[in-house]
Amino acid sequence: MSANEFSLQSLIATGTAADPAFVFDGTPVSRAEFSAKVEWTAAWLAAQGIGQGDVVAVWLVNRVEWIALLFAAARLAAVVAAVNTRYRSAEVAHLLKVSGARLMVVEAAFRSIDFAAILADIARDDVPALQELAVVGADAIPAQWPCIRFDAFDETYPPAPHAQNDIDLPVLLYTTSGTTKGPKLVAHSQRTLATHAASVAEALKLDPQRHSLLAILPFCGTFGMTSLLGFIAAGATVHVLDAFEAAPAFQILSKHKITHSFGSDEMFRRILALTDAPRPFPHLEICGYAAFQPGWRELAAEAEVRGMPLYGLYGSSEVQALFSIARPGDAFADRIEGGGWPMSADAKVRVRDMETGELAAQGVSGEIEISAPSRFLGYFNNPEATHDAITADGFFRTGDIGRLRGDGAFVYETRAGDAMRLGGFLVAPGEIEDELKSCTGVADAQVVAIDLKDQARCVAFVIPAREPPQQETLIARLRERLAGYKVPARIYVVDAFPVTDSANGVKIQRARLRAMAMERIAAE
Structure with missing residues (x-):
């Protein structure tokens, strides 16, 4: 097989495909229209100076621009860093810093998410590689970076030159739980994405004329993106919810x-x-x-x-x-x-x-x-x-x-280990603990997950530095810095954490912390 058979572009070349390829909020997008949008987006990216190896952060809800950006980046041998729309300033800043993104494509607004306010809480010096924001749905948003409008579908840009495209280079970065502050970035290539998409279509025996997908998961995560690519590979119609x-x-x-x-x-x-x-x-x-x-x-x-x-x-x-x-x-x-x-x-x-x-x-x-x-x-x-x-x-x-x-x-x-499943996402306790320890009055912190009213939530225990911090103050600060599902349901002040001495050193008894959390909540 040639390399082109493992490219993202190969997924939309199905001869027996159904049309439309997508339906976004009742609006159909044919395969020919989508291919055109990919070419327009590649031209737009090239006009912004994006080329091989450059990283573009995509902070969008499920929309056709999201998919077009991924396929266009592949066309230019560039890389897309997927940003969870539930992320807040600390998480977005970490992703931008680790990825080295030069450009971020961002929503102007969506429901209760204030993208501009979140960006305002990020110090520009913390993400020196980021040069500008491209806004979908508006000319600009209040931000400390230069803003341009994402107008790839509205304006004509010079066609982008075809890159010498290595399908084994990174093309998409997902975030996943880290053992220290901030998520790690998981790199996938066109080959890993396209090969798996074809495997999904074959294993599920998808027939483009009989089967269809309702996409209800965010494209920024592997769950939503993999199901999307599998049905694109099959040539089946995908109905998409923005959220x-x-x-x-x-x-x-x-x-x-x-x-x-x-x-x-x-x-x-x-x-x-x-x-x-x-x-x-x-x-x-x-x-x-x-x-x-x-x-x-x-x-x-x-x-x-x-x-x-x-x-x-x-x-x-x-x-x-x-x-x-x-x-x-x-x-x-x-x-x-x-x-x-x-x-x-x-x-x-x-x-x-x-x-x-x-x-x-x-x-x-x-x-x-x-x-x-x-x-x-x-x-x-x-x-x-x-x-x-x-x-x-x-x-x-x-x-x-x-x-x-x-x-x-x-x-x-x-x-295995201590990772927590919160809001459908895998979260490392250390990420929340580090944010707590950065708060005034907190000397140390531990976070565990429990079942609270049939829902997985986390509970934090903190050792005060001087005067015990107020739970309301800490929770308000975390709501500014982290996605809502990472904010503890309760924060308890303790003098010390339960520990066990072992040959490898002192270990926190996290099982005991979980028991303590459930006991205290039950007492309430």
């Missing part, structure tokens, strides 16, 4: 005979809650879901009865979402578990016993290790973290616990 809301999702599922959707258990719970109809979506075939909330088994059982078939799956930024999924022939109890069968026939999954260090037999739990064509290139500008994440024979150490089922499938059980 998830249950009511419009319900209407599109009903009106357009959608066959596939991917999201969290809570998303599907909210959609089902809008109707008492016994089988409201007769055309649905697969709803791939990630279980983040308690009660997901009960939800899956109800959804099954009401004709919304939920399928457990597995993925990560490093090996991409939809890495694996359950099969229709699996027993219901197996089908709703995380894990499943790898999409790619070339993927390999093994489990390592964390006590012995040896490979585990089927049915024995241990750390999941993966080798697959979908595997990332590495952590961007972080060779040490990349080295630590990859085994000598090329398997990615996932940090997840699971077991092999013995029939070619595997089961994901839980996350």
Whole structure:
């Protein structure tokens, strides 16, 4: 196969594709129109001086400009750094600094998100590489950087020259949880993205004339982007929500005979809650879901009865979402578990016993290790973290616990270590702890996750520097600096953290902290 067969551009060259390719808020975009938008966007990027190796941060909700920017960057051998729209100043600043983005394409405004106010809290000296902002939907926003209007679809720019495009260079950076302050950036190439997209289309047996996708997940994350690219590769129509809301999702599922959707258990719970109809979506075939909330088994059982078939799956930024999924022939109890069968026939999954260090037999739990064509290139500008994440024979150490089922499938059980799943995202406690420790009056901090009213939330414990800080003051500060799902539900002041002495030093008893959090909340 030639390199072009592994490019992003190859995904939109399907001869039997359905039209339109996309529907955004009721507006159809044909494949020919999308191809034209990619060329216009590439010309616009080139006019801004973006070329091979340059990084463009994209801070947008789900819109056609987002996808066009990714495909156009690939055309120029540039790189897109995906910015979560739920991020706030500390997170955005960290991503811009680590990525070295020269240009950021940003929303003028969206619902309650004040992009300008968030940017105002970022010191320009902290992100010296950023030269200007390109605003979608306005000429400018109040900001300390020069602003231009993103007008690629409105103005004519000189055609961009075709780059000597190496499909194995980075083209897309996702963010993922870090062990220290701020997320790591996961680098993927055109080859890893396009190859996996083709595997998803083939494994799901997608027919462009019969199947369609409702995209309810943000493109800034691998879950939303992978499902999008898989259906583009299949040539199937994709209906897109700019951001998830249950009511419009319900209407599109009903009106357009959608066959596939991917999201969290809570998303599907909210959609089902809008109707008492016994089988409201007769055309649905697969709803791939990630279980983040308690009660997901009960939800899956109800959804099954009401004709919304939920399928457990597995993925990560490093090996991409939809890495694996359950099969229709699996027993219901197996089908709703995380894990499943790898999409790619070339993927390999093994489990390592964390006590012995040896490979585990089927049915024995241990750390999941993966080798697959979908595997990332590495952590961007972080060779040490990349080295630590990859085994000598090329398997990615996932940090997840699971077991092999013995029939070619595997089961994901839980996350190893202390990472927390909050708001559908994996979050390192250290990121929140570092923000707390930067607050006046806080000497040290620890953060743990608990179930609070059937929702995963975090709770913080702080040791005061002098006078005990006020919980309200700390929470207000964190709301300015972090995404809402990272803000602790409670902040408790303690004199010391529970610890255990070991051969390797003193360790915080995080299990004890979780118990303390639940005891205190129960007492309230």
